[in-house]
Amino acid sequence: TQVDKGGHKHFMAKEIAEQPSVIGDALRHYLSDDGRDVVLPGADLDFTQFDRMIMVACGTAYYACLTAKYWFEQLAGMPVEVDIASEFRYREPPIPARTGALFVSQSGETADTLAAMRYCEGRADKVLSVVNVPESSIARESDIALPILAGTEIGVASTKAFTCQLTVLLLLALKAAHDRGTRSPEELADTLSNLRGLPATINHALELDPAFKTAARQLAEADNALFLGRGLMYPLALEGALKLKEISYIHAEAYASGELKHGPIALIDKTMPVVVMAPCDALFDKTVSNMQEVMARGGKVMLITDRAGAEAANDGVWTQITLPDVDPILSPILYALPAQLLAYHTAVAKGTDADQPRNLAKSVTVE
Ligand code: G6P
Numbered sequence: 585t586q587v588d589k590g591g592h593k594h595f596m597a598k599e600i601a602e603q604p605s606v607i608g609d610a611l612r613h614y615l616s617d618d619g620r621d622v623v624l625p626g627a628d629l630d631f632t633q634f635d636r637m638i639m640v641a642c643g644t645a646y647y648a649c650l651t652a653k654y655w656f657e658q659l660a661g662m663p664v665e666v667d668i669a670s671e672f673r674y675r676e677p678p679i680p681a682r683t684g685a686l687f688v689s690q691s692g693e694t695a696d697t698l699a700a701m702r703y704c705e706g707r708a709d710k711v712l713s714v715v716n717v718p719e720s721s722i723a724r725e726s727d728i729a730l731p732i733l734a735g736t737e738i739g740v741a742s743t744k745a746f747t748c749q750l751t752v753l754l755l756l757a758l759k760a761a762h763d764r765g766t767r768s769p770e771e772l773a774d775t776l777s778n779l780r781g782l783p784a785t786i787n788h789a790l791e792l793d794p795a796f797k798t799a800a801r802q803l804a805e806a807d808n809a810l811f812l813g814r815g816l817m818y819p820l821a822l823e824g825a826l827k828l829k830e831i832s833y834i835h836a837e838a839y840a841s842g843e844l845k846h847g848p849i850a851l852i853d854k855t856m857p858v859v860v861m862a863p864c865d866a867l868f869d870k871t872v873s874n875m876q877e878v879m880a881r882g883g884k885v886m887l888i889t890d891r892a893g894a895e896a897a898n899d900g901v902w903t904q905i906t907l908p909d910v911d912p913i914l915s916p917i918l919y920a921l922p923a924q925l926l927a928y929h930t931a932v933a934k935g936t937d938a939d940q941p942r943n944l945a946k947s948v949t950v951e
Pocket residue numbers: 642643644645688689690691692693694697740741742944945946947948
């Protein structure tokens with residue numbers, strides 16, 4: 585089908601704006617009619633059959649897996665090993681009994697992910713895939729293919745596919761928690777109810793677009809940027825740095841906030857913007873002290889937080905953007921937006937091609 589930009593300047597902008605609607609589609613597909621249970625249409629899957637999961641992918645899909653690790657561990661008490669497909673495939677890792685292997689890919693054709701999946705066929709108990717293209721090789725060859733229903737994604741830098749991957753992975757973690765009895769039906773119904781409200785929350789966050797545009801004009805002046813996050817925000821920091829370098833060509837790195845003093849702090853000076861992704865959760869105080877360490881060295885902090893975080897954060901922050909409040913377990917899906925919007929508007933400010941960045945391909949089907 586022919587897809588146009590629907591009045592947007594770039595496909596990337598259109599795909600960012602589509603997120604409330606496509607996440608809504610994914611939720612409708614995977615929730616029971618009363619919204620209280622996760623259902624996997626056409627798939628026979630019970631997480632009590634696994635003692636552990638391995639998750640493998642490339643690029644942005646890999647960061648979706650890293651996020652899912654936190655969810656599966658916290659919600660379902662399941663150990664999860666996450667790996668980059670190009671490493672996994674040649675390492676010949678042992679796969680213990682009762683392991684579920686899960687592969688995440690927008691295109692379903694990434695060569696390394698496909699090879700990693702083939703390695704697991706006959707070794708893992710079950711091979712699952714989370715894909716956007718339902719007729720792709722990865723979808724066809726997996727035991728169970730779970731569609732993310734993001735619709736065609738044209739922008740080379742993945743946006744709506746990432747948040748739909750996160751949505752489906754969170755639903756899977758909630759199903760695992762249900763199957764394994766690690767969360768009560770009431771707790772699960774609560775989270776699912778909050779999840780059903782997420783598309784509306786994302787719509788509110790999209791109204792902050794002008795604030796991201798202003799912040800991006802500041803970022804566009806920099807040659808280097810650092811992204812920091814803790815816990816569920818660590819994979820999001822990685823995604824923010826990846827997006828920025830992909831489409832604006834600014835060198836960006838991400839670190840878990842706690843690693844700041846083990847290296848990157850040596851780079852901090854007044855030319856180094858540090859983007860901190862931190863809703864006011866149980867780890868917020870620790871992140872505030874990391875920010876102070878940055879500011880004490882002249883570093884410029886761009887804080888992406890929620891209302892409580894904005895109130896608690898100390899003076900001296902360079903730029904601050906306050907997102908709507910959200911159930912902490914859902915925060916990665918909402919905080920994908922700042923990662924996308926900062927990179928997008930920085931690319932626009934610098935005049936680089938957000939949809940078709942140099943040297944990158946939408947789907948890497950050769951090694
Ligand atoms: C390329 C794309 C990325 C994508 C990665 C994995 O590098 O530019 O946006 O995350 O491949 O692609 P996949 O189709 O497997 O998700």
